[in-house]
Amino acid sequence: MALPAVFNEFVEGMTRVLDVGVQDEPRILEMGGKLLGNLIFRDDWLPEEFAQPHPQYYAQYLMYADPKDRFSVVSFVWGPGQTTPIHDHTVWALIGMLRGMERSERFMPQGDGNPMKLLGVEDLRPGQVDCVSPTLGDIHRVSNGYQDKVSISIHAYGGNIGKIRRHVYDETNGNVKDFVSGYTNVTAR
Secondary structure (H helix, E strand, C coil), X not given: CCCCHHHHHHHHHHHHHHHHCCCCHHHHHHHHHHHHHHHHCCCCCCCHHHCCCCCCCCEEEEEEECCCCCCEEEEEXXXXXXXXXXXXXXXXXXXXXXXXXXXXXXXXXXXXXXXXXXXXXXXXXXXXXXXXXXXXXXXXXXXXCCCCCCEEEEEEECCCHHHCCEEEECCCCCCEEEECCCECCECCC
16 A cells, blocks of 8 residues: 655655664654654644554554664554553654544653652644654653553654564553564464
């Protein structure tokens, strides 16, 4: 399926940013954030196949994976009240809110079996862009900010996030488990 021109412009822009400096995280987040802001400025381009909620869990649709695995773009579709576990990414990530509202609770491990420390809560609304990374803070729990409607966000990650080994954290004791998220629309190989 061909994706809309506005999405292809975003991918081409991110490719140019990474061609110049794949290791320059501040520049990637600044320039990539502007590109993502332009993409989510209008909400008339997302194909329906990337906007379908799942009745039991959030859906993570791969829209683009860079051939060199430098970045990937995913639509996150949140059914009413759906949430992630506390998790990290191990790479930079840009989050752009397209529809609805996404709530992010940022955490920090305290070690020695202690509970995770809540650092803050932020709501992301349509047109807003946020970022996380190991250098900025990378551990959060994300949820649909609404209990009665679907929310959709567009995420760009500094790698093919569906193949990256990362971590989930137990809120009560900080215990860590590895996981690989995969994608709703891609069968594991």
